[in-house]
Amino acid sequence: MKNFDYKGSYINKTNHHIYIAPTEELKDIIAHYTITFPSEELKDIIAHYTITFPSEVPASSKLFHIIPDASGCFIFQGRSRRDFWGPMSEIVVLENDLQKAPARFFVEFRPGGLYQISGLHQKKLVNQRQQLRYLDVQLDEELALLYQSCKDYEQLIKAFNKYFTGKRKVNLLPARLIRAKEIIDQDHGNVSLEKVASDCHLSSRQLLRDFHNYIGLSGKEYAKVVRFNYLLKQIEEDDFLSLALQGGYFDQAHFNKVFKQITKTTPKKYLSNLADFYNEIYKF
Numbered sequence: 001m002k003n004f005d006y007k008g009s010y011i012n013k014t015n016h017h018i019y020i021a022p023t024e025e026l027k028d029i030i031a032h033y034t035i036t037f038p039s040e041e042l043k044d045i046i047a048h049y050t051i052t053f054p055s056e057v058p059a060s061s062k063l064f065h066i067i068p069d070a071s072g073c074f075i076f077q078g079r080s081r082r083d084f085w086g087p088m089s090e091i092v093v094l095e096n097d098l099q100k101a102p103a104r105f106f107v108e109f110r111p112g113g114l115y116q117i118s119g120l121h122q123k124k125l126v127n128q129r130q131q132l133r134y135l136d137v138q139l140d141e142e143l144a145l146l147y148q149s150c151k152d153y154e155q156l157i158k159a160f161n162k163y164f165t166g167k168r169k170v171n172l173l174p175a176r177l178i179r180a181k182e183i184i185d186q187d188h189g190n191v192s193l194e195k196v197a198s199d200c201h202l203s204s205r206q207l208l209r210d211f212h213n214y215i216g217l218s219g220k221e222y223a224k225v226v227r228f229n230y231l232l233k234q235i236e237e238d239d240f241l242s243l244a245l246q247g248g249y250f251d252q253a254h255f256n257k258v259f260k261q262i263t264k265t266t267p268k269k270y271l272s273n274l275a276d277f278y279n280e281i282y283k284f
Contacts, residue, residue, distance in 0.1 A: 036153075039161040045113035045168055047071070049157055050106040065265075066092040067232065070217050070225045072114030072125065074132060078102040079148050082132040082140055086125030087114065087216035089225065105153070107160065111181065111222065112173050115214045117164060119171040122216035176200050177210045180219065189227025193219045228258070 034053075038046040068088040075083040115122050118136055125135075133140040146163055150156040180200045184191055196219065197207040211219045260266060 034153075036157055038157075039165065041165045042161060042168065045110055045116045046164065047108045047110050047113075049160070050108060051153055052104045052106075062095065064094045066094060067229065068092075068225050069229065070111040070215060070222050072109045072122075074107040074143070076105040076143075076147055082144060082147075084128075084130065084132045084135050086128035087111065087122055089126055089217050089221050092129075105147075105156070107164075112177070112215050116168045116171045116173065121213055123212040126216040173214050174210065176202055176206075177214055180207060180210070181215070181222075184219070184223050184226055188230040189223040189225070191223065193223065224258075231255075 034051040036049045036051070037043065038049065066088070068090055070087050070089065072087050073085050075085070077083070109117070112122075114120075114125070118139065120135070131140075132143070142163070146159050147156065150159055180196050180202070183196050183199060193207065194204065197204050200207070202210070207219050211217060211222055215222055217225065256266060
């Protein structure tokens with residue numbers, strides 16, 4: 001994907017950043033989001049860096065709905081707290097604390113990217129959310145020092161690019177998994193896992209083991225997340241029937257059932273409360 005392959009609306013775009021306005025419900029809280037893409041050497045494991053700048057105006061929207069993305073991320077809140085999210089397979093509903101929280105800096109990995117930085121078995125990290133030090137003390141300390149040594153976000157991003165480039169040389173994804181992931185991504189998740197395994201010269205058990213080790217989710221779960229995220233990008237008004245058929249669902253009822261399993265709500269209700277900043281377009 002080329003840098004800034006962003007089809008949504010934005011306030012401004014430069015050679016290195018995209019500035020995106022929040023929804024009407026949140027524009028009194030958030031000035032804008034900033035997306036910065038990683039260096040060329042890292043674009044296959046890091047989708048982007050994100051910075052949120054809250055304001056002091058009381059929140060009008062109480063909850064955020066975060067869609068599963070089979071990816072992990074690191075979250076820096078000020079200079080003292082560092083959190084990590086493991087690969088997500090289910091929706092997460094969060095309280096909107098943007099008014100009282102400091103500016104946040106996110107490192108958003110692609111599926112499999114967190115393994116290449118941490119070297120840890122990813123199945124154990126699925127849907128985990130905790131402080132980074134519980135994931136890896138040394139990694140946490142190194143990133144803390146790096147973060148605190150930088151004077152601004154521009155310097156921080158350059159420093160992180162250099163640090164992660166060195167890290168990713170140690171833990172690489174096997175070529176067979178990269179190929180399997182490419183097949184699923186290219187077909188937007190609407191593909192038989194038996195065919196994926198066959199095309200990659202793997203048994204179903206080997207494919208399952210690879211996905212669990214390096215991505216966290218099973219191949220079936222990953223395909224489901226990919227297909228769902230693809231459909232979310234296509235959502236327009238109330239044309240759910242054509243969307244369901246396009247995504248390989250039997251009918252709208254089938255689509256509604258799967259949609260509710262993932263988001264815990266109906267498509268119509270989701271649209272009316274769409275997460276303010278949906279940026280998973282950079283991950284698949």
